[in-house]
Amino acid sequence: MEYNVYLLATDPNNPCRDIIHSRDTNLKIRVHCTDNDRFEPNNNEIQLFGYARGKxxxxxxxxxxxxxxxxxxxxxxxxAEYIEFPEMEILPEDPRPGHSVAM
Incomplete structure (x- = not known):
């Protein structure tokens, strides 16, 4: 079984602005801490959410x-493993009140 290898680009000025890169594909994912940053989703991208240590x-x-x-x-x-919270539940919608997408 093949496993993807991921790399992490961090912003030294903002610990909540990580970018996950796949070593073997073009996949890139920006990480936002919604408690610290304003997050406005891009309709052309995929967004998923997860809680870790109350954040x-x-x-x-x-x-x-x-x-x-x-x-x-x-x-x-x-x-989630990297931040030592492997039990993070990945959510398909923004759980914050007033932020869910109506379809």
Whole structure:
């Protein structure tokens, strides 16, 4: 079984601005801490959410391509392990009041 390898680019001025990169594909995911940053989702990207230690994280793809879409959850699971919170539940919608998307 093949596993993707992920790398992390961090912003030394803002610890809540990580970017997850896949080493083997073009997948990139920007990490937002919604408690500290204003998060406005891009309708052309995939957004997923997760809580870790009482903090809500928003994960948004960067220039997502169809072939990379299946790896998004795996990348977020890797990030949860990285921040030492592997039990992070990945949520498909923004759980903050007034932020859910009506379809």
């Amino acid at each position: 809500l994280y928003a994960f948004e793809t960067i220039d997502i391509s169809a072939e990379d879409a299946l790896d998004v959850v795996g990348a977020i699971q890797w990030y």
